Amino acid sequence: MSLGGGLRPPAEPPPKKQNGLRGRSPRSNGNSKSGEMVEVRVQPRARRNEVAEQAGAGLRVRVTATPADGEANRAVIALLAKAFGVAPSRVTLVRGATSRDKLFRIEPPVSRR
Numbered sequence: 001m002s003l004g005g006g007l008r009p010p011a012e013p014p015p016k017k018q019n020g021l022r023g024r025s026p027r028s029n030g031n032s033k034s035g036e037m038v039e040v041r042v043q044p045r046a047r048r049n050e051v052a053e054q055a056g057a058g059l060r061v062r063v064t065a066t067p068a069d070g071e072a073n074r075a076v077i078a079l080l081a082k083a084f085g086v087a088p089s090r091v092t093l094v095r096g097a098t099s100r101d102k103l104f105r106i107e108p109p110v111s112r113r
Contacts, residue, residue, distance in 0.1 A: 031036060033094075035107035038080070042100050044072040073097065075088045 008095050011106040039058030046062035054060045073093060081088040096102035 011085060024095065035090075035105045037094070038104045038106055040080070040102045040104055042072060042076055049075065049079055051079055071095070073102075075103075076102070080106065085109070 024052055029105050041054055041058060041060045043060065043062045044065060044067040048062065049064055051063050052060045052062070061076050061079055063072050063075040063079065065071040075093045077088050077093070084091075084106050086106060090107040090109065092105045092107070094103045094105050
């Protein structure tokens, strides 16, 4: 039977993959790294750089840097690295690159023999 006029029956959408990656970053391969997850509330353009405990859960980090071009994120990473006694490369921003509420992964220092 011809539908005529260039009409076609609706195509079925391809089946969705259900491999457990829903809600994860496209860069994530599903492997979870060891490390402590820290929730942080950031206050850019503060008078001084400091890390303080927040009344709820997590930390409040005040930085003098502006939030433009990721400058405040780099300052927060440096402060958290110093506070936890790890290298800045061991601190990873997991979520909240443009938000005041952020989630960081702090990996333990590498033990050398």
